[in-house]
Amino acid sequence: MAFLQVARKTGATIEVIPNDEFGQISIAGLRQAIDERVKLIAITHVPTNGGLVNPAVEVGKVAKEAGILYLLDACQSVGQMPIDVHEIGCDMLSATGRKYLRGPRGTGFLYVREGVILQLEPPFLDMQAAEWVSRDTFKIRSDARRFENWETNYAGKIGLGVAVDYALSWGLAAIERRIRVLAETLRDQLNDINGVKVQDLGQQKCGIVSFTVEGKEPSKIKRLLSQEKINISVSSAQGTRLDMDARGFMSVLRASVHYYNTEAEVERFCTTLASLV
Numbered sequence: 001m002a003f004l005q006v007a008r009k010t011g012a013t014i015e016v017i018p019n020d021e022f023g024q025i026s027i028a029g030l031r032q033a034i035d036e037r038v039k040l041i042a043i044t045h046v047p048t049n050g051g052l053v054n055p056a057v058e059v060g061k062v063a064k065e066a067g068i069l070y071l072l073d074a075c076q077s078v079g080q081m082p083i084d085v086h087e088i089g090c091d092m093l094s095a096t097g098r099k100y101l102r103g104p105r106g107t108g109f110l111y112v113r114e115g116v117i118l119q120l121e122p123p124f125l126d127m128q129a130a131e132w133v134s135r136d137t138f139k140i141r142s143d144a145r146r147f148e149n150w151e152t153n154y155a156g157k158i159g160l161g162v163a164v165d166y167a168l169s170w171g172l173a174a175i176e177r178r179i180r181v182l183a184e185t186l187r188d189q190l191n192d193i194n195g196v197k198v199q200d201l202g203q204q205k206c207g208i209v210s211f212t213v214e215g216k217e218p219s220k221i222k223r224l225l226s227q228e229k230i231n232i233s234v235s236s237a238q239g240t241r242l243d244m245d246a247r248g249f250m251s252v253l254r255a256s257v258h259y260y261n262t263e264a265e266v267e268r269f270c271t272t273l274a275s276l277v
């Protein structure tokens with residue numbers, strides 16, 4: 001929606017890159033779409049509605065070759081796997097605190113590569129982002145603080161910092177390893193339940209596990225599981241319209257595992273789900 005809003009305001013056009021045969025962004029399709037009009041390549045690393053991890057490094061190579069700005073939405077991936085902006089080659093990366101980082105809600109961070117800071121004008125300016133030099137002039141800061149606001153939630157930011165330190169203390173590689181084992185176990189067990197179908201796409205998968213249950217309303221399944229103290233979520237078509245419309249889904253069920261989950265919990269979840277379908 002943010003892109004649609006900008007397009008409506010500026011006359012920019014949004015071109016959607018097709019998927020490859022695995023359901024992730026097609027690198028060949030991306031290459032084909034590039035011409036002199038393209039100003040930004042923006043992708044979502046991990047979508048909200050499934051376990052797919054997009055090939056962010058490959059996209060980075062295409063962006064670099066073409067000299068086009070590259071924005072990576074890493075909201076679902078930060079905290080569940082190592083993220084190296086240099087390896088990925090993105091110019092900008094956005095992340096949230098409230099998901100796999102296990103930080104406070106309403107927090108997040110934006111990375112902007114130093115070399116492109118001056119090209120990017122933030123949508124709102126205040127006295128943190130800029131200096132009011134004279135009656136009719138102002139000067140935007142030249143460092144990353146131009147993307148900040150004057151007023152801020154310090155407690156939330158401290159919480160985010162603690163969450164980041166905590167994740168780093170376990171190590172993101174170890175976190176990813178544990179999550180992958182649990183997620184694969186969960187996918188295997190879900191696929192064994194009659195009427196349940198795992199819907200995750202992509203060559204590389206992560207801790208989000210999406211599935212459908214034949215003939216059952218997702219919100220009802222969620223409610224019944226909640227009564228058993230098992231929390232899962234429902235991803236509606238609104239959240240990822242391009243993907244959900246193309247696959248003909250109104251919604252999918254989403255279970256996310258993290259390193260603190262146990263094999264026993266995965267098993268209890270699947271046994272409980274099996275008793276409901």
Ligand SMILES: Cc1ncc(COP(=O)(O)O)c(C=O)c1O
Nearest residue numbers: 044046047048073075076096098
């Ligand atoms: C891919 C992706 N990007 C961004 C967001 C927004 O995160 P937040 O609301 O914490 O800013 C979400 C939330 O679900 C998401 O899945």
